[in-house]
Amino acid sequence: MQLNDARMTRVNLSGVEIRGAALYGTRLVGVELSDVVIEGDLGNVVVNGVDIGPLVDAELTRRDPLYGELNPPDAEGFRRAWAQIEQRWADLTERARALPEETLHANVDGEWSFIQTLRHLGFATAAWLQRTVQGDPNPYRPLDLPWDEAPDWPAEWNMPGDRTARPTLEEALAGRAARQDAMREHLATLTDDDLTGSVTREEPGWPAYPDVPVHLALQTILVEEYQHHRFATRDLETLTAGEKED
Structure with missing residues (x-):
């Protein structure tokens, strides 16, 4: 399924499962995220003004030093x-x-x-x-x-x-x-x-x-x-x- 450059407003994505997706240049504005699980590669992922990628990497390395290697x-x-x-x-x-x-x-x-x-x-x-x-x-x-x-x-x-x-x-x-x-x-x-x-x-x-x-x-x-x-x-x-x- 190709949703490149799609614009979605007032959508309900509760319970949605997304696998094997490419989310480049994606903007989520005015969203409510709760009980959300993300497994994947993060690069320049900004949440409320904070790039969370380095924070996640630091925490994963703290938990397991091998991750940092x-x-x-x-x-x-x-x-x-x-x-x-x-x-x-x-x-x-x-x-x-x-x-x-x-x-x-x-x-x-x-x-x-x-x-x-x-x-x-x-x-x-x-x-x-x-x-x-x-x-x-x-x-x-x-x-x-x-x-x-x-x-x-x-x-x-x-x-x-x-x-x-x-x-x-x-x-x-x-x-x-x-x-x-x-x-x-x-x-x-x-x-x-x-x-x-x-x-x-x-x-x-x-x-x-x-x-x-x-x-x-x-x-x-x-x-x-x-x-x-x-x-x-x-x-x-x-x-x-x-x-x-x-």
């Missing part, structure tokens, strides 16, 4: 952040291994299941590391899962996207481990000079953007890994809450 200034910072992210995922995966397979396929409030999350992270690493940075024109595997609002890519691109697939945890982890290895190996030899470069991918497929900064491509993976670990942890807590009470 997701935009590393140098190659060593990338290696340090990735090592912490990998350890967190290793701990969460061990917890997942002890849960019934059905729990790992369960969705909470329409979000991805644990196994779907692993599949999506494989897609993210394939897209931003293996294709964008390393130049593999088609690094995807059949179980990789793009974001839900991904476009209908041409069939000849052979892009993955079966949300209904139900691989076992071990099947999902096999692809996941290969992508984690690829990221770790790439960061092992990453230099500060590498981070100042940019790449353009014109081969059929996605992503295919001009002049993508290497730093941005690799940072995208850090953010994806961090945020989806947060979401997966939250949802497993919800799914196992009854077990703790027992």
